[in-house]
Amino acid sequence: MSEAGGGRGCGSSVPQRAPWSLVAATAAFCLVSATSVWTAGAAPMSREERQKLGNQVLEMFDHAYGNYMEHAYPADELMPLTCRGRVRGQEPSRGDVDDALGKFSLTLIDSLDTLVVLNKTKEFEDAVRKVLRDVNLDNDVVVSVFETNIRVLGGLLGGHSLAIMLKEKGEYMQWYNDELLQMAKQLGYKLLPAFNTTSGLPYPRINLKFGIRKPEARTGTETDTCTACAGTLILEFAALSRFTGATIFEEYARKALDFLWEKRQRSSNLVGVTINIHTGDWVRKDSGVGAGIDSYYEYLLKAYVLLGDDSFLERFNTHYDAIMRYISQPPLLLDVHIHKPMLNARTWMDALLAFFPGLQVLKGDIRPAIETHEMLYQVIKKHNFLPEAFTTDFRVHWAQHPLRPEFAESTYFLYKATGDPYYLEVGKTLIENLNKYARVPCGFAAMKDVRTGSHEDRMDSFFLAEMFKYLYLLFADKEDIIFDIEDYIFTTEAHLLPLWLSTTNQSISKKNTTSEYTELDDSNFDWTCPNTQILFPNDPLYAQSIREPLKNVVDKSCPRGIIRVREESFRSGAKPPLRARDFMATNPEHLEILKKMGAASSIDAEDGLRFMQEMIELSSQQQKEQQLPPRAVQIVSHPFFGRVVLTAGPAQFGLDLSKHKETRGFVASSKPYNGCSELTNPEAVMGKIALIQRGQCMFAEKARNIQNAGAIGGIVIDDNEGSSSDTAPLFQMAGDGKDTDDIKIPMLFLFSKEGSIILDAIREYEEVEVLLSDKAKDRAAILKGKMIPSYIINSNPEMENEEQPSSENDSQSAEQITSSSQEVDLVDQGSPEESSLNSQPESLSPADTDNAASVSPSEQISNPMENHETTSLDGECTDLDNQLQEQSETEEDSNPNVSWGKKVQPIDSILADWNEDIEAFEMMEKDEL
Ligand code: DMJ
Numbered sequence: 001m002s003e004a005g006g007g008r009g010c011g012s013s014v015p016q017r018a019p020w021s022l023v024a025a026t027a028a029f030c031l032v033s034a035t036s037v038w039t040a041g042a043a044p045m046s047r048e049e050r051q052k053l054g055n056q057v058l059e060m061f062d063h064a065y066g067n068y069m070e071h072a073y074p075a076d077e078l079m080p081l082t083c084r085g086r087v088r089g090q091e092p093s094r095g096d097v098d099d100a101l102g103k104f105s106l107t108l109i110d111s112l113d114t115l116v117v118l119n120k121t122k123e124f125e126d127a128v129r130k131v132l133r134d135v136n137l138d139n140d141v142v143v144s145v146f147e148t149n150i151r152v153l154g155g156l157l158g159g160h161s162l163a164i165m166l167k168e169k170g171e172y173m174q175w176y177n178d179e180l181l182q183m184a185k186q187l188g189y190k191l192l193p194a195f196n197t198t199s200g201l202p203y204p205r206i207n208l209k210f211g212i213r214k215p216e217a218r219t220g221t222e223t224d225t226c227t228a229c230a231g232t233l234i235l236e237f238a239a240l241s242r243f244t245g246a247t248i249f250e251e252y253a254r255k256a257l258d259f260l261w262e263k264r265q266r267s268s269n270l271v272g273v274t275i276n277i278h279t280g281d282w283v284r285k286d287s288g289v290g291a292g293i294d295s296y297y298e299y300l301l302k303a304y305v306l307l308g309d310d311s312f313l314e315r316f317n318t319h320y321d322a323i324m325r326y327i328s329q330p331p332l333l334l335d336v337h338i339h340k341p342m343l344n345a346r347t348w349m350d351a352l353l354a355f356f357p358g359l360q361v362l363k364g365d366i367r368p369a370i371e372t373h374e375m376l377y378q379v380i381k382k383h384n385f386l387p388e389a390f391t392t393d394f395r396v397h398w399a400q401h402p403l404r405p406e407f408a409e410s411t412y413f414l415y416k417a418t419g420d421p422y423y424l425e426v427g428k429t430l431i432e433n434l435n436k437y438a439r440v441p442c443g444f445a446a447m448k449d450v451r452t453g454s455h456e457d458r459m460d461s462f463f464l465a466e467m468f469k470y471l472y473l474l475f476a477d478k479e480d481i482i483f484d485i486e487d488y489i490f491t492t493e494a495h496l497l498p499l500w501l502s503t504t505n506q507s508i509s510k511k512n513t514t515s516e517y518t519e520l521d522d523s524n525f526d527w528t529c530p531n532t533q534i535l536f537p538n539d540p541l542y543a544q545s546i547r548e549p550l551k552n553v554v555d556k557s558c559p560r561g562i563i564r565v566r567e568e569s570f571r572s573g574a575k576p577p578l579r580a581r582d583f584m585a586t587n588p589e590h591l592e593i594l595k596k597m598g599a600a601s602s603i604d605a606e607d608g609l610r611f612m613q614e615m616i617e618l619s620s621q622q623q624k625e626q627q628l629p630p631r632a633v634q635i636v637s638h639p640f641f642g643r644v645v646l647t648a649g650p651a652q653f654g655l656d657l658s659k660h661k662e663t664r665g666f667v668a669s670s671k672p673y674n675g676c677s678e679l680t681n682p683e684a685v686m687g688k689i690a691l692i693q694r695g696q697c698m699f700a701e702k703a704r705n706i707q708n709a710g711a712i713g714g715i716v717i718d719d720n721e722g723s724s725s726d727t728a729p730l731f732q733m734a735g736d737g738k739d740t741d742d743i744k745i746p747m748l749f750l751f752s753k754e755g756s757i758i759l760d761a762i763r764e765y766e767e768v769e770v771l772l773s774d775k776a777k778d779r780a781a782i783l784k785g786k787m788i789p790s791y792i793i794n795s796n797p798e799m800e801n802e803e804q805p806s807s808e809n810d811s812q813s814a815e816q817i818t819s820s821s822q823e824v825d826l827v828d829q830g831s832p833e834e835s836s837l838n839s840q841p842e843s844l845s846p847a848d849t850d851n852a853a854s855v856s857p858s859e860q861i862s863n864p865m866e867n868h869e870t871t872s873l874d875g876e877c878t879d880l881d882n883q884l885q886e887q888s889e890t891e892e893d894s895n896p897n898v899s900w901g902k903k904v905q906p907i908d909s910i911l912a913d914w915n916e917d918i919e920a921f922e923m924m925e926k927d928e929l
Pocket residue numbers: 150295352404405406462492493494
């Protein structure tokens with residue numbers, strides 16, 4: 001696009017380093033599109049292959065959208081495992097996540113402009129008619145202002161933008177008369193009461209029908225909101241104002257942004273994660289580029305692109321400078337404290353920050369974008385998806401993955417900026433993983449645990465709004481899209497707004513804005529607009545040369561919480577700081593170091609605080625290390641073929657699936673169903689996996705009864721109707737307090753909702769075969785030896801309609817499989833892990849009572865799912881861990897007084913000593929505000 005078309009380049013009054021080469025808001029705002037100059041590096045991908053991948057994306061979209069429309073619409077979202085709509089109030093509440101659901105057919109609205117990008121114009125026309133006919137924006141439901149803005153208002157505006165584009169082309173949408181825009185305006189007015197605060201920051205939630213603070217509204221008493229929640233409105237609100245001429249929306253969004261800018265921490269120029277909407281105090285003073293803040297930064301830069309207002313670029317550049325100074329520790333991006341920005345606030349990163357490399361491309365800062373993207377890609381290669389959170393040494397911290405699009409977004413932008421076909425290969429991997437691990441017969445299911453491959457009954461609307469757009473555009477040529485994508489800017493939900501809005505209804509742009517930039521000097525703009533003519537001209541291997549040193553960063557190295565402050569002094573021979581994991585209370589040198597912390601220099605004080613922080617994490621980690629990770633029940637028979645994976649709780653007795661081969665077999669219900677006495681149907685469960693209902697007797701007793709009847713495994717299904725691992729913490733089944741070594745078969749636990757997926761499958765298909773394992777298995781391995789068309793394995797779209805395997809084939813191979821399942825090693829050698837668990841009966845349930853509801857899970861169980869990985873799975877960090885082990889052994893050897901593992905001061909008592917210090921630190925932070 002040209003500047004005349006809207007948007008701004010560097011040709012403004014803002015200090016700059018180089019002219020914008022191309023103002024393509026879709027991607028490389030500052031960059032030359034290098035696709036045409038690429039000559040070396042990763043092998044180029046042929047047009048044919050790119051088209052094939054594009055077609056695959058189209059087929060995947062059809063699978064997701066088609067199932068939503070067929071089985072869920074007009075509900076807000078599809079539940080892909082149970083194949084029905086998610087209607088708020090009819091499902092157990094999931095807390096804040098549900099605030100996106102307003103009974104307004106969310107997924108349909110969020111998908112509107114994706115249909116046009118994917119060249120499904122006819123379907124778009126139908127979808128718009130449905131929105132106009134069916135969607136009600138006046139429901140008595142409390143929704144998130146942020147989510148409603150980015151998904152619904154953004155969706156309507158994106159739909160309107162492309163509807164008028166199509167109308168102008170003269171073929172489609174000839175009947176369209178701004179109806180989507182009218183709906184957007186109606187919704188805009190519904191959101192405005194949220195801004196009725198003295199600060200101008202919006203309340204986080206609003207009742208669509210009753211607004212805020214009215215007794216019927218059930219909202220309006222909140223005091224805090226996240227920075228992104230208050231700072232991610234300007235694109236949609238300004239577009240609404242400029243499309244309609246009603247200036248109020250842009251004014252309100254600008255006011256909120258002005259307030260946030262005023263409240264930035266003045267010495268670091270960072271913002272916190274949560275702010276009090278009445279006082280403007282920072283409630284959470286940690287600062288990063290991921291959850292809670294992410295799109296605030298994104299909207300400052302994009303507001304400049306869309307609205308051409310220099311003040312937004314100045315603010316963005318000021319924050320960006322602070323981010324690169326404090327948060328960016330390439331390839332990592334680590335949260336810090338806004339008042340002590342040299343102090344890391346966490347030792348883990350969240351998945352939302354994966355959008356940041358894309359934003360850096362828009363900014364024109366390619367090198368760190370390539371570095372962070374590469375690091376993220378390696379985490380993905382290890383776990384197939386980006387876990388919601390992962391540590392600085394790349395272990396899983398929070399194992400869920402709700403099919404987030406941020407990494408695909410950054411991949412697209414990096415490809416546009418560098419033209420490096422490597423990024424096409426990255427996109428191809430994303431497609432393969434989605435088809436292999438997330439695709440289920442009724443759509444795509446979020447990953448509940450990337451380590452086990454288990455699913456959640458959830459397909460968020462952003463998956464359709466964003467993922468398919470970015471993936472399709474990655475492989476598309478200009479002529480594959482029916483309009484010029486470079487005439488539009490992507491919102492944070494990937495909705496498209498036309499850049500010509502910058503020259504429309506501009507009258508409000510400066511009204512009511514506060515501005516004070518005198519403190520800024522040229523050094524704030526060091527990162528601005530590097531010119532890709534300089535970056536790339538004679539070196540097409542540029543991106544590769546940046547990735548190369550990082551290529552083993554995840555697999556081979558496990559950075560131990562990278563802290564840069566003293567990098568220089570390490571190099572000059574000074575000792576690295578004492579880390580919590582190395583600390584021994586019996587080591588005099590360690591005690592001496594500890595004494596110094598907090599006493600002398602500020603560096604010592606920082607060491608002390610970090611040490612405390614690490615001790616807290618270590619302490620909770622050690623508690624969790626007593627727990628077993630979740631397991632997977634994978635349905636492998638027709639028509640599931642491994643595509644449905646259920647999260648299961650392990651047992652503290654029986655075969656340990658993490659140490660033995662998985663167990664595979666057909667399922668059969670035991671009689672009696674509770675499995676509390678000798679089975680009356682041993683012939684039915686012999687050689688099979690028995691289903692037993694929870695309750696009436698101990699888990700171990702059930703296991704013995706089915707084992708005596710010849711079962712090769714057991715699945716206990718919760719008797720608590722409606723329970724689900726979506727809403728209840730998963731737990732491990734305890735033994736009976738006695739010796740359980742006689743139980744040799746594996747036992748897993750499913751909540752009622754997951755259990756009923758198996759029970760329903762039996763009702764429908766009679767023969768249902770499952771795999772019990774520690775992690776879902778690759779479908780190719782599952783189907784080995786079976787006559788299955790390759791589309792099942794590869795999910796190759798063109799073959800989707802081909803004949804399915806006959807039931808004859810199925811039963812034939814079922815025999816093979818049954819016999820192979822009998823080869824499973826049933827002899828449990830016992831493990832130290834189990835014996836240590838069994839030796840702590842006080843933490844375990846004494847019995848599986850028949851009154852489950854009266855026993856809280858926390859009383860009865862330990863929770864292996866609780867968000868954090870506790871041990872190094874998959875042999876991660878082995879090399880470094882070995883070195884560390886060797887190192888501690890050497891230390892021990894050289895100091896005969898040190899007895900490793902004995903006499904160590906309990907962590908609790910160390911923490912108690914430091915509580916006072918932590919409080920003092922917090923007080924200090926508060927005073928500085
Ligand atoms: C989307 O709704 C938007 O991208 C938002 O900014 C945060 N992330 C989700 C998807 O992960």
